[in-house]
Amino acid sequence: MEIDLERANQQAIEKIQGGNPILKGIGIAGEVVPGMDEKLILHAGPPVDWENMSGPTRGAVIGALIYEGLAAGATEAEELAASGEIKFEPWHEHNGVGPMAGVATSSMPVWIVENTQFNTEAYCTFNEGLGKVLRYGAYAPEVIDHLKWMETELAPILKETLANLDKPLNLKSLIAEALEMGDETHNRNRAATSLLYRKLTPALLETSFKTEQKKQVLEFIDSNDHFFLNLSMPAAKAMIMAAENIDGCSIVTTVARNGTETGIRVSGLGDRWFTAPAPVPEGLLFSGYSKEDSCADIGDSTITETVGLGAFSMAASPAIVKFVGGSVEDAFNFTRKMYEICDAESENFKVAPLDFRGAPTGINLLKICELGITPQINTGIAHKDPGIGQIGAGLVQAPMECFEKALEAFVEKYAE
Amino acid sequence: MSDLNGLFEQKIQVINLGLPAFYKDLQHQEIPVVQVDWNPPARGNKKLQSLLGKLKK
Numbered sequence: 420m421e422i423d424l425e426r427a428n429q430q431a432i433e434k435i436q437g438g439n440p441i442l443k444g445i446g447i448a449g450e451v452v453p454g455m456d457e458k459l460i461l462h463a464g465p466p467v468d469w470e471n472m473s474g475p476t477r478g479a480v481i482g483a484l485i486y487e488g489l490a491a492g493a494t495e496a497e498e499l500a501a502s503g504e505i506k507f508e509p510w511h512e513h514n515g516v517g518p519m520a521g522v523a524t525s526s527m528p529v530w531i532v533e534n535t536q537f538n539t540e541a542y543c544t545f546n547e548g549l550g551k552v553l554r555y556g557a558y559a560p561e562v563i564d565h566l567k568w569m570e571t572e573l574a575p576i577l578k579e580t581l582a583n584l585d586k587p588l589n590l591k592s593l594i595a596e597a598l599e600m601g602d603e604t605h606n607r608n609r610a611a612t613s614l615l616y617r618k619l620t621p622a623l624l625e626t627s628f629k630t631e632q633k634k635q636v637l638e639f640i641d642s643n644d645h646f647f648l649n650l651s652m653p654a655a656k657a658m659i660m661a662a663e664n665i666d667g668c669s670i671v672t673t674v675a676r677n678g679t680e681t682g683i684r685v686s687g688l689g690d691r692w693f694t695a696p697a698p699v700p701e702g703l704l705f706s707g708y709s710k711e712d713s714c715a716d717i718g719d720s721t722i723t724e725t726v727g728l729g730a731f732s733m734a735a736s737p738a739i740v741k742f743v744g745g746s747v748e749d750a751f752n753f754t755r756k757m758y759e760i761c762d763a764e765s766e767n768f769k770v771a772p773l774d775f776r777g778a779p780t781g782i783n784l785l786k787i788c789e790l791g792i793t794p795q796i797n798t799g800i801a802h803k804d805p806g807i808g809q810i811g812a813g814l815v816q817a818p819m820e821c822f823e824k825a826l827e828a829f830v831e832k833y834a835e
Numbered sequence: 836m837s838d839l840n841g842l843f844e845q846k847i848q849v850i851n852l853g854l855p856a857f858y859k860d861l862q863h864q865e866i867p868v869v870q871v872d873w874n875p876p877a878r879g880n881k882k883l884q885s886l887l888g889k890l891k892k
Binding site: 424785788789790791823826827829830833834 | 874876877878880882883886887889890
């Protein structure tokens, strides 16, 4: 097949740069996510069956089945999950993303983010906070109760809040501002969450709910520095979706992990996954845990890196090393190194400590293979067993094997 | 050869390409040295080099 590689990649870069993700609204997954149904469970990363699922993903599936009322307890949920009656599919194949285990079912509320420039729409559930939460594989009664509160109180209140805004929130502007305030909007979302809080509060106060209910929502957002993560992820997804499926394009459009495997997808290779065993992140663990307790790399949050955020913008977020480990110099070097495997510098997301240089954007498969440099990732770390939750945060690199397999397929499609 | 001998009679300043071990050895000897992070294409992986070559035809 005759291809103009450079032109194809340039087209993808223009799509990423021109993206304009806005917060369109809130819906119920079963009503708004394409292909969603009551017997489908969406998860992070590439496809995986029940038998090969990591502990946190299994735990989250158990919790989700209990949450949906499809199982009364863990044993019944495990039997149902293994029965073949429940389907498991990646969020990425349904225009969405899920942090950590990323498990979502039809009753869960989701953010709806629209890229108004290119008419793409992406989805993500709400962030539950840190500690014992479903996305880290915890499924205790209080985890389920919290999810129910999110469905019955948080979502309706925020939905009315968004309807009260004069115009939809522009997530690209908000992320750009947060970067200047020391976030990289993957593992540090403190500034972005604060900005969101400022934008939402006046509109939230005007909703028809009781003062106590509004107070609870505001306190929840205020107590959760990661609240914005579940918006930066679908914003990134809506942006990169515009660059998917371009013939001859070697830009990486997905990097995702399910705790068992890391998978990537490349624009010119469509929806095909290229996978390798997921590595275990190195990082800072909570007291009482060791690396042996850690689950392998997990979550769709690496979607942020595909548009230049996360570890690619770590130089903008030196304080993040207190959470994920490493030194401030490391944070600078990660960003510097990622320029080598990217085709562009972001016109939207600027790295202030590098004299406002645009974040490295547009990961090029061919550069990765030529230089032997794989995308840097920063990440939360889940316990390897279901039901426990988060045990730390750290750093990891996407495995080279994914990219080698993708290169082989790319050459087969375009050079032979 | 005489030129080369002359080189070692001067104060040496080194730019080291690739293997960091050489850089570290010189650093230990307090010789001014700059490290350049360089690798052969595809880090010497012949299969990847061949695949990349097919796209550059």
